[in-house]
Amino acid sequence: MHYVKLYADAAGESHWSDIDITLAPRSFAPPAQDIEVSDPEPARRMMFLRLRAGWNEPIHPTPVRQKLICLAGSIKVTASDGQTRDIAKGDVWHMEDKHGQGHHTMVTSEIDFEAVIIQHE
Template identity: 70%
Template sequence: MQFQKLIADENGESHWMDVSVTLTERSFAPPAQDIEISEPERVKQAMFLRLRSGWNEPIHPTPVAQKLVCLAGTVRVTASDGEFRDIGPGDVWHMEDKHGKGHHTTVTSKEDFESIIIQYE
């Protein structure tokens, strides 16, 4: 299991990286059998987000560290270094490019892009 992470370096340039999630088998909901699960992460809030088909934003940094889980539709997200990722259903995108040049996002699907946002700060 992995997710895609967008970070900003010390010069404000944003870059993509792939992050593997470590899962450990343990008891989570006794008496159910053990499951594979990651370590918990503290979060501040969660929201649902919709970007209408054709939506195209100017380049910007993320306002807070947050994860996006895509439910429907697709977006193309381009880091300031030019590398892009297509985010679609089931993909997880962790944003930490809170300073610098940021990223550009555009909806590439004919359908609206729908997701859940989980904020850390």
């Protein structure tokens, strides 16, 4: 498993990186047998989000450190360094570009983009 991470360097330029998730067998729901699970991450809030088809926003940083899990539709996200990523159903995007130029997002699907946002702070 993996997710994509968008972060800002000290100069405020945003960049992408690919993060592999380490899974290990653990007792998650006793008495069920062990399952492969990652280390937990603290979360503060969870919400649902919808961007209507055709939505196109100006460049901005993320307001908080958060993860987005795409449920439907697709978006193209461009980091300030020019690299792009397509986020579609099942993809996970971790946002940490809280300062600097941020990123640009536009809906690329003909249907609305729907996601779950998990905020870490």
